[in-house]
Amino acid sequence: MPALSNRTWAALLLGTILLAAPVHAADLIGHGAMVNAVAVSPDGQRALTGSWDYTAICWDLAAGKELHAFQDHTGGVNAVAFLPDGRRALTGSRDSTIKLWDLESGALLRSFEGHTGNIVGLAVSPDGRRFASAGWDPSVKVWDVESGALLATLTGHTANVNAVAFTPDGARLVSAGYDFQVRVWDAATWRELAVLEGHEGSVNGVAVSPDGRTAATVSSDETVRLWDLADFRQLRAWTGHTGFITSVAFAPDGRTLLTGGGGDRTVRLWDAATGRQLAEFSGHAKPVWAVTYTPDGRHALSAGYDAVVKEWTLPERR
Numbered sequence: 001m002p003a004l005s006n007r008t009w010a011a012l013l014l015g016t017i018l019l020a021a022p023v024h025a026a027d028l029i030g031h032g033a034m035v036n037a038v039a040v041s042p043d044g045q046r047a048l049t050g051s052w053d054y055t056a057i058c059w060d061l062a063a064g065k066e067l068h069a070f071q072d073h074t075g076g077v078n079a080v081a082f083l084p085d086g087r088r089a090l091t092g093s094r095d096s097t098i099k100l101w102d103l104e105s106g107a108l109l110r111s112f113e114g115h116t117g118n119i120v121g122l123a124v125s126p127d128g129r130r131f132a133s134a135g136w137d138p139s140v141k142v143w144d145v146e147s148g149a150l151l152a153t154l155t156g157h158t159a160n161v162n163a164v165a166f167t168p169d170g171a172r173l174v175s176a177g178y179d180f181q182v183r184v185w186d187a188a189t190w191r192e193l194a195v196l197e198g199h200e201g202s203v204n205g206v207a208v209s210p211d212g213r214t215a216a217t218v219s220s221d222e223t224v225r226l227w228d229l230a231d232f233r234q235l236r237a238w239t240g241h242t243g244f245i246t247s248v249a250f251a252p253d254g255r256t257l258l259t260g261g262g263g264d265r266t267v268r269l270w271d272a273a274t275g276r277q278l279a280e281f282s283g284h285a286k287p288v289w290a291v292t293y294t295p296d297g298r299h300a301l302s303a304g305y306d307a308v309v310k311e312w313t314l315p316e317r318r
Contacts, residue, residue, distance in 0.1 A: 024283055025299065026064050028309035030057055035303035036120075036289050037080040039089075044295045046103070048089050049309050050077030056091045058103055061294075061311070068106040072099060078120045083145065084128040092119035098133055100145070112143050114150050121163040125187070126170045136160040140175050142190065152190040156183050163205050167212040172229065174215050176203035182217050184232065194232035198225060204262075205247040209272070210254040216272070218245035218259055224270065238275035240268055247290045252297045260288035260302060267291055267302045269314065281312050 028047065037050035046067065047059045056070040056077045075094030082089045088109065092098045098112040098119060112133075121134030130151065133141050138161050140154040159178035166173055166187065173185040182196035182203055201220030208215050214235065215227045222245060226235040243263010250257055256278065257270045267281035267288055286305035293300055293314075300312045 023313040024281075024310060025313045026311040028057075028059050028064060028311070029307075030059075030066050030069075031055065031307045031309075033076075033307055034286070034289065034305040035307060035309055036076065036078045038290045038292050038301050038303040038309055039080045039082055040292055040294050040301065041082050041103075042084060042086045042295060046086075047301060047309070048080045048082060048091075048103075049303055050080045050091055050093075051307070052076035054093075056080055056089075056101075058089070059309075068103065070099070070101050070106065070108075072108050072111075073097070075118075078118065079122040079133070081122040081124050081131065083124055084126070090122050090124070090131060092122050092133055094118045096135075098122070098131075098143070110148050112148055112150075114141055114153075115139070117160075121161070123164040123166050123173070125166050126168055132164045132166070132173055132175075134161040134164045134175060134177075138177065140164055140173070140185075142173075154183075154185055154190055154192075156192050156195070157181065159202075162203065165206045165208045165215070167208050167229065168210060169212055172212075174206050174208060174229075176206040176217055178202045180219075182206060182215065182227065184215075184229065196227050196232060196234070198234050198237065199223065201244070204245060205260075207248045207250045207257070209250050210252060214272075216248050216250065216257055218248045220244040222263075224248065224257070224259055224275070226272070226275070236275050238270075240270075240277050241266070246288060249292050251293050252295055258291040258293065258300055258302075260291040262287035262289065265304070267300065267312070269300075279315055281310075283310055284308065 031051040033053040058068045073093040079092035100110040115135040117136035124131045142152040157177040161177045163176045184194040199219040225237045241261040246262040247260040269279040284304040290303040
């Protein structure tokens with residue numbers, strides 16, 4: 001048997017071997033100001049980005065070219081989300097509105113009004129019938145996509161709400177805020193089920209694992225935390241970023257996490273089971289504000305205050 005290096009033995013003990021370093025694959029350049037949000041379509045062919053230049057842009061990922069620019073907002077676009085049909089998308093803005101767009105024609109289909117402050121997070125239910133918005137009013141609002149009706153206003157947070165995420169079964173909603181807290185809501189009754197406490201700074205991002213059993217959160221306290229959504233306890237917390245962390249995303253297979261660093265301007269890849277850092281992506285000249293995976297889990301996208309969206313090829317694993 002050939003001799004193995006210490007690094008390889010360590011990787012074997014972790015159950016993971018990184019076969020290559022992360023590779024910077026492409027830049028999406030077209031926004032005229034900081035890019036605050038990024039999402040990838042369900043088929044992995046397009047990306048949607050939102051910027052402080054008041055626009056959202058839909059991109060062809062394979063070609064790296066702009067398909068449509070959506071320009072109806074009168075404030076920075078801080079949140080974007082595709083609907084499951086892949087033909088429509090939502091944008092949330094500092095102008096206190098959410099807009100629904102037809103991605104093929106670029107037409108504005110509907111505007112949702114009810115927030116009285118900056119909107120910074122959007123989450124669409126798995127069936128595509130409802131979506132939740134995180135606002136600095138501070139509240140979480142739940143909307144009917146087709147009718148535009150406001151279905152619920154959730155007011156448990158005592159400071160700005162920064163992020164929202166549905167569980168994959170659509171039964172629960174998780175929200176995160178400037179009050180250092182994470183809240184879990186029943187998506188049938190909108191009753192608050194739990195308040196998850198442990199962060200010592202603003203909670204800026206939340207993601208739910210594909211199996212719906214855990215939530216990951218990131219904070220200005222420089223930690224990533226993993227929570228059990230069955231008994232509402234903290235499973236683990238870890239550090240690695242130097243400075244505030246802005247965003248988090250689970251891989252489609254649930255095995256890894258991406259986080260975006262506002263303070264250190266890096267994207268980091270973590271083993272979700274252990275909290276061990278697997279890779280670090282450097283290249284943004286200013287804070288990283290949003291991260292996401294492509295649906296096949298092979299690529300990552302990061303959006304930065306340098307007005308650039310970067311695409312990365314992720315290390316292979318086995």
